[in-house]
Amino acid sequence: MTAPAPTRLLPAVPESEPVPTLASLGPPRLLAGLDEMPRLDRVAHLARHGTPPRMSAQELVALAEDTDLRGRGGAGFPFARKLTAVLDGTRRADGKCAVVVNGSEGEPSCLKDTALLLHVPHLVLDGALLAAEALGAQEVAIGVTRQDVEDSVRRAIAERGPVRPALRVTKLTERFVTGEGTALTNGLNGGPGLPSGRKVRSSERGLNGIPTLLSNTETYAQLALAARLGALGYRTTGLPAEPGTLLLTVSGNRVVEVPYGIPLARVLALCGTDPGQGVMLGGYHGTWLSPEDAATATLSRQALAEHGAVLGAGAVLPMPHDTCVAGETVRVARWMAGESAGQCGPCVLGLPALADALAHAVRGGGSAALDVVRTRMRAVRGRGACSHPDGTARFVDSALTAFPEEFERHAHGFGCGRPVTGALPVTGHLPPTPTAAPPPPPQERLLVDWTLCRGHGLCADLVPGMVRLGPDGYPESANMPMPARMRRRAQLAVRRCPALALRIQGGN
CATH class of the missing domain: 1.20.1440.230 (NADH-ubiquinone oxidoreductase 51kDa subunit, iron-sulphur binding domain)
Incomplete structure (x- = not known):
C-alpha cells in the first residue's frame, strides 16, 4: 500500500469542554471539507457528498458484508450481523423496530464521535436514516452527553426539516457506563442510564421495548460513505481484508482519520509524538503496547492481535518519558x-x-x-x-x-521522581495522588570497628542471632542489619563492649 501523505485540517474552536484538533493521513473521507470550514451544514454536506441513495434491507446487509463494516465503538462486531438480527427481531415484533446512535462517548481518552457530531453531523444522520428506512424503523434516537454536541445535532435536525422516520436527540448523564447498550436505551426511554445487569440483546428488546439497531456514531458515518461510494469505491483505501478509514483519538485531544494498515508510528509522528514509555491502545478497557511493539505495529485487527491488542474505541495514548x-x-x-x-x-x-x-x-x-x-x-x-x-x-x-x-x-519506596502530568485524561477533577511516599529511613545496622575489636565475644551473648562469632572468636561480619526488636540489646552491647568497638549506624 502506498503511504498516504499527511493532511492537516482546521483546528477546532476552543469550547468549555475538550474539542479535538483534526487531521488526516491521506485524503480524508469522514472529515472531508473541514479544511475549508469548521462545520458542514446541510447545504455544504450535500455539495461535498451528494444525496445518499435509498437501499433495501437486503442491499444494506450486502453492502455491510462487502465492505466488512464493523462497529467502531469498541467491540468491532460485524454490522451486517446486527442488521440481520434486527430484521429477524422485527419479523417477530409485528414489523416494529428502532435505530439508536450511540454518541455518548464516556471514554475520556476518545473524542472521535464528538468530532463527527460537532463538525459533520449530517454524515452520521445520513447513515442512521439509511438504516432506519431500510429496516422500516419508526424512530431514530441519538444519545449524547455534551451540551455542545446536543446543540449541534439539534441544529442539524432542524436543517433537514420534517423527515420520516422521526429524529430526536437526548442529552444523557455523562458517565463511563452510559454507552453500555442497556444503559443507553434505558436513558433514552426516560429512565436512569444504568446497565440492566441482564444479557439483553438490543436486536430483540431495545428502545421502547422493540428490536433496535444500536451502533456508535462513526459506524453510521462509515455506512453513509459506503452507500455513496459503493463497495468497490469504499475498498480503494485501506487493506483488502480491512478496507476504508478509521478515526483515532491521539493523546486525548487529536482526532486523526487514517486508512487501515497504516503504521502506528506514522500516526504518532503526525501528532508530534512518539511511543514514549509505551502506548495504551483502545481506551481504558484496552491494552498497553511496549515502545518496541508500538514502533512496528500496523493498525489492523490481524496485526494488533499478534500483540494481544485491539483498536477498541480508537484511543491512542502514548505515555511521555517525563510522566510517572x-x-x-x-x-x-x-x-x-x-x-x-x-x-x-x-x-x-x-x-x-x-x-x-x-x-x-x-x-x-x-x-x-x-x-x-x-x-x-x-x-x-x-x-x-x-x-x-x-x-x-x-x-x-x-x-x-x-x-x-x-x-x-x-x-519498595524508590519511586521514579517523575510527576503525574495527566497524560491519561479523565473528566472532572481528582485530588492529587501521591506517586510515592518519602523513602523510609535506612535500616539501623550494628557496626564493628576492626581496629578496636579484641574478640571478647560479649556482643554475641548480648545480641544472639545477630552477631555470630567465627572460628577465631571474632564476629563474622562487621556490618549487620539490626531489626527494631533487637535495638535495646544492641545498645546494651555497644555500652558493654570492653574495647568500645561497636556502634549503631542509621535510623532517626
Missing part, C-alpha cells in the same frame, strides 16, 4: 472507580478497594501490597452488572504487566 506511569495508573483507576453506576457490589465496593490497594502499593507498600492489588482484581472480574469491573481490572493488570519494574520500584 504508576501515578497515572492510580489516577485512572480512581476515576474508573468513581464512574461506577452504583448498583452492584463489585463496582461500588470492589473498584474503590482496587484503586486504594494500588495507591498503597505505589506509595511504597511493598511487594505484599502488589499481591493485594492482584487479589482485588480477581475479586471483581466477572461479577458486575456490566463489563466495567472487568475492564477496570484489565486496565490495571495491563499496566502491571507492561511496567513491572516501575511498579516494583514504587512498591
